[in-house]
Amino acid sequence: MEKTDNSIDSVSAHYPLLETIDSPADLRKLPAEKLTQVCAEIRQFLINSLSNNPGHFASSMGAVELTVALHYVFNTPYDRIVWDVGHQAYGHKLLTGRRDKFRTNRKFGGLSGFPNPEESEYDTFTAGHASNSISAALGMAVASALQHESPKRNVVAVIGDASISGGLAFEGLNNATMTRNNLLIILNDNDMSIDRNVGALNSYLAHLTTSKAYNTFRYRLYRLLKKMHLVNDGTKDFILRFNNSIKSLVTRQQNIFEGLNIRYFGPFDGHDVERIVRVLGDIKDMEGPRLLHLRTTKGKGYTPAENDPASWHAPGKFDPQTGNRQSEPHEGVPPKYQDVFGETLLELARSNPKIVGITAAMPSGTSMSIMQHEIPGRVFDVGISEGHAVTFAGGLAKDGMRPYCAIYSSFLQRAYDHIIHDVAIQRLPVTLCLDRAGIVGEDGVTHHGVFDLSYLRSIPGMIVAAPRDEITLRNLLYTSQVADNGPMAIRYPRGKGKNPDWKVPMKAIAIGKGERLQDGSDVAVLSIGPMANLVKSAITKAEADGISVAHYDMIFLKPLDEELLAEVAAKGCPVITVEDGIKEGGLGSAVTEWFNDHGHKVQVTRIGVPDSFVPHGKVPELMKMCGMDADAIHEAIVNAHKSDK
Ligand SMILES: Cc1ncc(C[n+]2csc(CCOP(=O)(O)OP(=O)(O)O)c2C)c(N)n1
Ligand SMILES: CC(=O)[C@@H](O)[C@H](O)COP(=O)(O)O
Ligand SMILES: [Mg+2]
Numbered sequence: 001m002e003k004t005d006n007s008i009d010s011v012s013a014h015y016p017l018l019e020t021i022d023s024p025a026d027l028r029k030l031p032a033e034k035l036t037q038v039c040a041e042i043r044q045f046l047i048n049s050l051s052n053n054p055g056h057f058a059s060s061m062g063a064v065e066l067t068v069a070l071h072y073v074f075n076t077p078y079d080r081i082v083w084d085v086g087h088q089a090y091g092h093k094l095l096t097g098r099r100d101k102f103r104t105n106r107k108f109g110g111l112s113g114f115p116n117p118e119e120s121e122y123d124t125f126t127a128g129h130a131s132n133s134i135s136a137a138l139g140m141a142v143a144s145a146l147q148h149e150s151p152k153r154n155v156v157a158v159i160g161d162a163s164i165s166g167g168l169a170f171e172g173l174n175n176a177t178m179t180r181n182n183l184l185i186i187l188n189d190n191d192m193s194i195d196r197n198v199g200a201l202n203s204y205l206a207h208l209t210t211s212k213a214y215n216t217f218r219y220r221l222y223r224l225l226k227k228m229h230l231v232n233d234g235t236k237d238f239i240l241r242f243n244n245s246i247k248s249l250v251t252r253q254q255n256i257f258e259g260l261n262i263r264y265f266g267p268f269d270g271h272d273v274e275r276i277v278r279v280l281g282d283i284k285d286m287e288g289p290r291l292l293h294l295r296t297t298k299g300k301g302y303t304p305a306e307n308d309p310a311s312w313h314a315p316g317k318f319d320p321q322t323g324n325r326q327s328e329p330h331e332g333v334p335p336k337y338q339d340v341f342g343e344t345l346l347e348l349a350r351s352n353p354k355i356v357g358i359t360a361a362m363p364s365g366t367s368m369s370i371m372q373h374e375i376p377g378r379v380f381d382v383g384i385s386e387g388h389a390v391t392f393a394g395g396l397a398k399d400g401m402r403p404y405c406a407i408y409s410s411f412l413q414r415a416y417d418h419i420i421h422d423v424a425i426q427r428l429p430v431t432l433c434l435d436r437a438g439i440v441g442e443d444g445v446t447h448h449g450v451f452d453l454s455y456l457r458s459i460p461g462m463i464v465a466a467p468r469d470e471i472t473l474r475n476l477l478y479t480s481q482v483a484d485n486g487p488m489a490i491r492y493p494r495g496k497g498k499n500p501d502w503k504v505p506m507k508a509i510a511i512g513k514g515e516r517l518q519d520g521s522d523v524a525v526l527s528i529g530p531m532a533n534l535v536k537s538a539i540t541k542a543e544a545d546g547i548s549v550a551h552y553d554m555i556f557l558k559p560l561d562e563e564l565l566a567e568v569a570a571k572g573c574p575v576i577t578v579e580d581g582i583k584e585g586g587l588g589s590a591v592t593e594w595f596n597d598h599g600h601k602v603q604v605t606r607i608g609v610p611d612s613f614v615p616h617g618k619v620p621e622l623m624k625m626c627g628m629d630a631d632a633i634h635e636a637i638v639n640a641h642k643s644d645k
Helices: 022-027 031-053 058-062 064-073 088-094 135-144 165-174 199-209 212-226 233-251 273-283 305-307 337-351 367-374 384-400 409-424 452-457 472-480 531-544 563-571 587-597 619-625 630-644
Strands: 082-083 155-160 182-187 263-269 292-297 355-359 379-381 402-408 432-435 463-467 488-491 515-518 524-526 551-552 557-559 575-582 606-611
Touching: 022 064, 022 575, 031 058, 031 064, 031 273, 058 064, 064 088, 064 155, 064 182, 064 273, 082 135, 135 155, 135 165, 135 182, 155 337, 263 273, 263 337, 263 619, 273 292, 292 452, 337 355, 337 367, 337 384, 337 402, 337 432, 337 472, 355 367, 355 384, 355 575, 367 379, 384 402, 402 409, 409 452, 409 619, 432 452, 432 472, 452 488, 452 557, 452 587, 472 488, 515 531, 524 531, 531 551, 531 575, 531 630, 551 563, 557 587, 563 587, 563 619, 575 587, 575 630, 587 606
Parallel strands: 082 155, 155 182, 182 292, 263 292, 355 379, 355 402, 402 432, 432 488, 463 488, 524 551, 524 575, 575 606
Antiparallel strands: 463 557, 515 551
16 A cells, blocks of 8 residues: 655544544544534645645535434444545544544545445445445435334435436435335535535525424424324324425425425534534434435535535645645646536537537536537536436437537536437437546546446447547547437547647548557557556567567447458458457457457457456556556566467
């Protein structure tokens, strides 16, 4: 495990109460009046630690009180807390025995930046992709009821105001009252996604108020009935309906959750820890699904983050005293791929009025914001709804528009059938722009975009392309709007390219045509995407060893360049395929199948992500671990050459 420079962080600072808490059981020994101090110490710890070893900041800062209250009131880990997305769970990590390891957060071999059941029994479910907590927690609550667990197990889903708008969350809510369960949903409403939160539910939540008088009346009524032993399975529904009618009278609005028969409590101040503890104590033992609505401030307790929560979602290193963030040089530096995408799309949209942009809650992350600023009427932020985003694009394309739908590769996994059913079968000209393709680094196992080549290749009629550099990305984006070729996916990586001078005039690329980058006779390397750069370094080394290597950039995984493959087969030399995706079903598979299907006996070595889930760490560390770095490619060239002799 890598040793971290920890000079100014948590170790040197003093946290008198936090240091006594090695598990939630220690927290529960404290009197409730001490919890405010625990919260303050957690915040200070996060500021000190994350300023030096960066990660997700603002969400965890805003969730401190609810985290402390949950571990204080519930008997974790027996009771389950399911965190949605999981980027707000750093406080939870600190309270559950991982304070001393927090300096390794997001580092290779260190703590995961998200809850991870392999890391701790307190991390009850995989988190990273939004909106799964209600369904997962409901499953756990139902499992507990079916198995008549004793003592009764409480199950809590913690979900943000943006994540609850995802389709999967709605499906969970819809199903929540259909079975016997003891589910509690905590809605952590900070009126923010990563960027501004959007959508009708967001506006609804912003205007949702419940009178104090009503809340007090209901608690008292419930407590009284409980005391009189009148709350049981038979009376529960009646009480709920009675409550709802009173509430409609008092508040003059139908509560959306109560309309679904989920008891609603709130909204309460999510930073008043003692109050949250009291409310949780009151509603903890109620039967049936309940939702507690807490209003919180993203970045709470750190003024720069409160003032600009979007920039402080994951701010990188910063000075804890001033809030100054480490700035990156701009002049003469290669651009980020996302910015090449964003600026090129704007350029194309200026001259093609049919072009529209779609983002699923990631305008900044995908740089769709660039077009959004200049042509807001033609960019749609549809919220966390990758499936809807794709089907919506299908509808737009069906009636004449040219949608560019920019989604992180791993999040697009949520929309697989939408791609097939709502786009590909109808051959609609939707361009899927897959950002963060390949190994992404510190976000880890849930976020690596390594499955897309494989899962898109199997879809009939789908064009699947990956540029090796910024200029090819521009040309592919240009190509996808000049003719109607049906659906096209263009995948590109996280981070920067190589070429500061990328803004050259665009030209169309022939669909399904690769490029010979250099000729050679001993070994042929076929790569796709920016892996071409590593291949180039490996070839330079191999040439120094006296091996003559041909290098082809396939550009398209589908359709395959059959002429190019025939040329390679005719060489009669060993072939190495190189891709930054899972080997099963990707470029290596496609090339092997093609040689086999066309009767060519070619020895193929496949380099790519092995058949396992890749953890978190720096990209070069993970590439090395997967046997995909320049050294591994060089070694494969040398071995292939040897075995051919
Ligand atoms: C399926 C999916 N789409 C997009 C994302 C990227 N993403 C991570 S956090 C986030 C915003 C979450 O907002 P919210 O649920 O309100 O939590 P907050 O950060 O405000 O606490 C988004 C869009 C994701 N993790 N998963
Ligand atoms: C929690 C989440 O899913 C995002 O915040 C993600 O960490 C963003 O990663 P990028 O830094 O690649 O935009
Ligand atoms: Mg939010």
